[in-house]
Amino acid sequence: MLGLGAGVGLATxxxxxxxxxxxxxxxxxxxxxxxxxxxxxLVPAVGAFGAGVLLTYAFPExxxxxxxxxxxxxAMRGGRFRARVPAGGIAVTGVALGTGASGGRxxxxxxxxxSVGSLLxxxxxxxxxxxRTLVAAGAAAGIGASFNAPIGGMLFAIELIVGGxxxxxxxVIVVASVVGSVTARQIIGSExxxxxxxxxxxxxxxxxxLAIVLAELGLYALLGLAAAGxxxxxxxxxxxxxxxxARLQLWRPFKLALGGLGVxxxxxxxxxxxxxxxxxxPINGLREPIQVMLNSEFGVGLSAAGILLLFAIAxxxxxxxxxxxxxxxxxxxxxxxxxxxxxxxxxxxxxSLITVADVPPGAFALVGMAALFAAAAxxxxxxxxxxxxxxxxxxxxxxLMLAAGIATFVADRVEPDSVYTHPLRxxxxxxxxxxxxxxxxMVRVGEIMTSTPDxxxxxxxxxxxxxxxxxxRHHGFPVLEGDRLVGVVTLSDLPSxxxxxxxxxxxxxxxxxxxxxxxxxxxDPVFRALRRMATLNVGRLPVVADDDHGKLVxxxxxxxxxxxxxxxxxxxxxxxxxxxxxxxxxLAGARFVEFLVHADAPAAHQxxxxxxxxxxxxxxxxxxxxxxIMPSGDTVITPGDEIVALTGVDAAEELRALLTxxxxxxxxx
Numbered sequence: 001m002l003g004l005g006a007g008v009g010l011a012t013x014x015x016x017x018x019x020x021x022x023x024x025x026x027x028x029x030x031x032x033x034x035x036x037x038x039x040x041x042l043v044p045a046v047g048a049f050g051a052g053v054l055l056t057y058a059f060p061e062x063x064x065x066x067x068x069x070x071x072x073x074x075a076m077r078g079g080r081f082r083a084r085v086p087a088g089g090i091a092v093t094g095v096a097l098g099t100g101a102s103g104g105r106x107x108x109x110x111x112x113x114x115s116v117g118s119l120l121x122x123x124x125x126x127x128x129x130x131x132r133t134l135v136a137a138g139a140a141a142g143i144g145a146s147f148n149a150p151i152g153g154m155l156f157a158i159e160l161i162v163g164g165x166x167x168x169x170x171x172v173i174v175v176a177s178v179v180g181s182v183t184a185r186q187i188i189g190s191e192x193x194x195x196x197x198x199x200x201x202x203x204x205x206x207x208x209x210l211a212i213v214l215a216e217l218g219l220y221a222l223l224g225l226a227a228a229g230x231x232x233x234x235x236x237x238x239x240x241x242x243x244x245x246a247r248l249q250l251w252r253p254f255k256l257a258l259g260g261l262g263v264x265x266x267x268x269x270x271x272x273x274x275x276x277x278x279x280x281x282p283i284n285g286l287r288e289p290i291q292v293m294l295n296s297e298f299g300v301g302l303s304a305a306g307i308l309l310l311f312a313i314a315x316x317x318x319x320x321x322x323x324x325x326x327x328x329x330x331x332x333x334x335x336x337x338x339x340x341x342x343x344x345x346x347x348x349x350x351x352s353l354i355t356v357a358d359v360p361p362g363a364f365a366l367v368g369m370a371a372l373f374a375a376a377a378x379x380x381x382x383x384x385x386x387x388x389x390x391x392x393x394x395x396x397x398x399x400l401m402l403a404a405g406i407a408t409f410v411a412d413r414v415e416p417d418s419v420y421t422h423p424l425r426x427x428x429x430x431x432x433x434x435x436x437x438x439x440x441x442m443v444r445v446g447e448i449m450t451s452t453p454d455x456x457x458x459x460x461x462x463x464x465x466x467x468x469x470x471x472x473r474h475h476g477f478p479v480l481e482g483d484r485l486v487g488v489v490t491l492s493d494l495p496s497x498x499x500x501x502x503x504x505x506x507x508x509x510x511x512x513x514x515x516x517x518x519x520x521x522x523x524d525p526v527f528r529a530l531r532r533m534a535t536l537n538v539g540r541l542p543v544v545a546d547d548d549h550g551k552l553v554x555x556x557x558x559x560x561x562x563x564x565x566x567x568x569x570x571x572x573x574x575x576x577x578x579x580x581x582x583x584x585x586x587l588a589g590a591r592f593v594e595f596l597v598h599a600d601a602p603a604a605h606q607x608x609x610x611x612x613x614x615x616x617x618x619x620x621x622x623x624x625x626x627x628x629i630m631p632s633g634d635t636v637i638t639p640g641d642e643i644v645a646l647t648g649v650d651a652a653e654e655l656r657a658l659l660t661x662x663x664x665x666x667x668x669x
Contacts, residue, residue, distance in 0.1 A: 001130060005172035006179050008120055008134055009141040012113035013183025016145035019090050019105060019112070020188055024279070026098025031281035040100075040271060040283065041264040047099020048260030051092050051327055052253030059088025062328045066111025067420050070139060070161060073114070075424070076518050076532060078128040079135040080549065085115035092328040100274040100281065102263050102318035106146055107330020113142030113180070114161075125547060128524065133169040136161040140173045141180025143386075150181040152386030159379040160420060194278070194391050196294040200363035201395040216359060219350045220399040223343055223364060224371050224406030230338055231375025231411050233316055234331060235419045239426075241324020252326065259325025263318045272311055273318040277337035290369075293340040294391065296347070296362035304361070305348035312341035331419055335373040336390075343368020367396060367403045375407035378418040445529050445556055446522030448564045449543045453555035455480050456489065458510030465509050466494065478542045478552055479513040485542055485552040487513035519544045522553060526564040529556050592620075592644060593652050595659040599639040603658045609633035611658065614651035620644050 030043050055063045061082060062069075066089065073081055093108035117138030121131040136157040144153030154170075154177045162169050205213045245255050267274050271283040280287045289311070298304050319334040346368065347361030366387060374383035384400050417425050456468060456477045468477070469491055476490035493512045519542045520529045529541050543554035597604055603611045608619065608631050622629040623642040629635060637643070637659075647655050 001126075001133070001172050002175055004120055004124060004126070004134055005137045005175040008113070008117045008138045009144075009176035009179025009181075010183050011116045011120070012109075012138050012141035012176070013145040013180040014187070015086055015090065015112050015116065016109050016142060016180065017184045017187035019094060019109065020146070020184075022090055022094030023098045023105065023275075026094050027100075027275070027279075027281055030099045031283075033282060035281055035283060037268060040267050040274075040281075041261070044100040044260035044264040044267065044274070045257045046260070047095055048101060048263075048322075048325065048327055049253045049257035050099075051096040051101070052256035054088070054092045054095065055256075055326065055328065056252045059084060059092055059328075061085050062088040062092045062108065062111065063326050064107075064328070064423075065323065065330050065420065066107035066109070066114075066328070067139075067160065067330065068107075068423050069111050070114040070135060071420060071424060073118075074132055074135060074161070076535065078524075078528075079114075079118050079131040080122065081115035081118040081135075083119055086112045086119075089115075089328065096322075096327045096329055097275055099260070100263060100267065101260060101322045101327050101329050102273050102275070102315065102334060103322050103327065103329025104276050104331065104333025104336075105329075106143060106332035108328055109142035109146045110139040110156075110161075110330070111142075113138030113140070113145075113176075116141075117176075128521075128528075133162075133172050136169060137173045137176035140177035144177040144181035145184035147386065147390060148181055148185055149386050149389035150177045152382055152389050153177040153181065155382040155385050156379065159382050160377060160418075194291055194294055196362055196366065196391055198360075198362075199395050200360060200366060202398055203358065212354060215354060216350070217399065217402060219346060219353075219359075220364070220367055220403045221406055223346045223368055224403035225410060226342055226346065227339060227368060227371035227403065227407040228375045228410035228414070230312065230316065230342055231335075231372055231407060231419070232414055234319070234335065234338075234376045235415060235417070235422050237316060237320040238323050238331070238419065239422065241320040242326075242423075245325045256325045256327055259321040259327065262321040266314055266318050270311060270314045272337075273315045276333040277315070277340075278333075290337055290340050290365075293344045293365040294362045296344075296360045296365075298344060298348075298361070300348065300351070302348065302352060305345040308341045308345040308348070312338045312345070315341065331376065332373065335376050336369045339369040339372030340365040341368075342372060363396060363399070366391060367399045370400050371403035371407040374404040375411040376419045378408055378412060378421075380404040380408045443526045443564045444522065445520050445524045445526055445543055446554070448526065448560045449522065449554035449556045450560065451554045453478060453552075455552070456509050457481070458486055458508060458513070460509045462494065462507045462509075462512070465489070469494075476538075476540050477509075478555060479509050480552065481510070483552075484550045485517075485519075485544060486510065487515045488517045488538075488540070488542060489513035490539075517542055519549060520556065521546045526556075526561065530561060530564075533558070533561075592646055593655065594642060594644045595656060597637055597639050597641040597643060598660050601639070601659050603637050604639050606637055607633065608635045608637065611637070613658070614647060614654045617645055617647040617651055617655060620646055 030047060031039060073079060089108045089112040093105060097103060097105060114135040117134035118131060121134040139161045140153040140157035143156045144150040154174050157173050203213050203216055248255055263273065272289040274280055277290045278288055292298055298308060315334055315337050322329055344361045344365040347364030350359045350364060351361055370383040370387040374380040383404050387400065388394055454472055454474060454477060456465060456479055458479050458481045476488055478485055479487040479489050489509050489512060495507065495512060518532050518536060522543055523546060533541055540555055540557045542552055543556055545551040545553050619631045621644045622631050643659060645655060
């Protein structure tokens with residue numbers, strides 16, 4: 001896994017460098033050296049149209065914020081991406097950001113890195129848990145490579161993708177993030193992205209007095225409150241824009257072009273809204289607005305505060321237009337821009353109020369970047385550490401923690417979901433791993449699935465398909481082309497008529513089925529199948545082979561979940577019984593063992609009293625189907641029983657021979 005993590009980091013670092021170069025190349029070609037007003041207005045629209053064509057016909061998986069796609073794929077497909085995702089991310093995002101779409105490259109980089117981790121994991125045949133770790137490692141490597149911030153990339157993956165600190169994932173994620181950052185650094189340079197002209201620090205109470213320092217901290221706290229408001233504005237603004245564009249009855253590329261035209265119109269007045277907020281097209285000579293904010297070079301007084309507040313609002317609106325229309329861009333960089341502008345505005349007000357102390361607006365801009373991203377993403381650790389790495393300034397720890405903590409706390413009380421999880425929840429996806437082991441994780445899909453499900457071929461005509469539904473009373477069938485799974489068709493998929501388009505071609509099962517269905521494997525816990533069925537509100541899931549997701553091996557239905565629950569409860573009770581009985585393990589030479597009774601076992605079909613049990617053996621429980629049995633002398637041992645016994649260490653092999661075949665495995669303790 002560590003080797004795979006390093007490979008993911010290397011590949012992601014190379015692709016991140018390629019994306020950054022592609023954005024710069026497209027920008028220089030589209031805007032030129034002296035862009036006029038027509039170029040500023042139309043290039044974002046033309047670029048968005050081109051991105052829309054790519055998203056519609058070539059790379060639909062790259063649409064929107066890449067972070068959301070990664071989280072959705074982990075939740076619904078176990079982290080399995082298509083092989084074309086990395087190329088699509090580079091092509092679409094390069095066009096979008098290179099032509100001025102208001103967004104960031106971090107989301108697409110996360111998508112590219114996550115898909116690299118997925119492809120490499122599947123190539124080496126790792127399990128789903130390991131695959132999720134490699135996807136998170138790719139996300140970490142993407143952030144680390146894109147921003148030269150390996151620690152921030154690591155925390156981003158842990159807080160947002162993995163959802164918590166897990167030792168089994170941490171090492172792989174760290175290795176991938178470091179390798180990705182080092183790889184990109186060797187190609188695009190090692191300079192810090194934002195370099196404030198001076199290092200900022202909280203005022204010294206011995207010089208200005210404790211009251212002044214407390215007043216300064218109070219202003220940072222107010223900045224945290226303001227950042228919470230703007231963080232929520234990102235969330236609700238993007239959601240509103242998505243709903244508005246979804247209502248437009250337009251061809252998808254036209255929707256993106258309309259969003260790009262809106263960005264271009266805003267850029268005529270405030271060109272700083274274009275792109276990511278750094279290395280902008282050469283318009284009005286201001287190519288690094290975030291850098292200027294951090295250097296406190298945006299004027300003085302309340303007039304500068306008003307201009308910066310206008311910048312924050314304009315960038316927020318432009319970003320909502322770009323993301324809401326469906327472009328392939330992220331929210332990270334716009335959040336940093338808006339946070340810097342908001343913090344700079346508060347800093348200029350603070351500079352006017354606290355005249356006895358040195359309160360540079362750039363310090364507030366720096367803190368605002370962390371506070372706003374923390375509020376939007378609900379990732380305060382990532383926000384604080386990544387701002388440290390982006391600026392190489394470690395002297396504002398207390399204001400950063402205060403503002404980011406308040407922003408996260410307030411935003412979380414108003415809206416529990418982040419800018420990344422809110423769209424998922426609206427689709428019915430709850431992105432969280434259970435902290436405790438659910439009893440439905442104790443049963444595998446292969447134990448309860450239907451191994452030989454009824455299927456239909458993709459070329460089966462609708463009339464014949466209707467008759468299959470009527471005769472079998474099924475509500476859905478897996479759809480095959482030959483022996484390959486291509487979809488699932490249900491009663492609700494059938495059209496009201498027999499034809500769906502003009503002409504004489506009859507509609508078939510393949511025409512109306514749901515293509516690329518969500519699947520599970522036989523080795524998955526039933527909990528995973530249950531969660532996916534509940535999320536999609538479907539009554540069945542195809543079960544595919546571990547090594548070939550086009551090969552159908554079974555079908556799990558809602559009725560199968562009842563059987564799974566009975567098995568899980570039985571095993572849970574048995575586990576509790578064994579935990580209670582484990583108090584006896586301090587008896588010299590005794591151990592608990594568990595055996596599955598085989599049909600050919602010597603003890604099968606006999607009463608307990610009639611079996612010649614080894615000395616010092618006590619049968620403690622028998623699990624049979626959905627029932628937990630406390631054995632007595634009259635209990636008949638039947639094939640399939642799971643017997644738990646306390647026996648001497650030297651008698652375990654003799655007990656195994658009674659209950660299993662001679663070539664069965666050793667007993668489980």
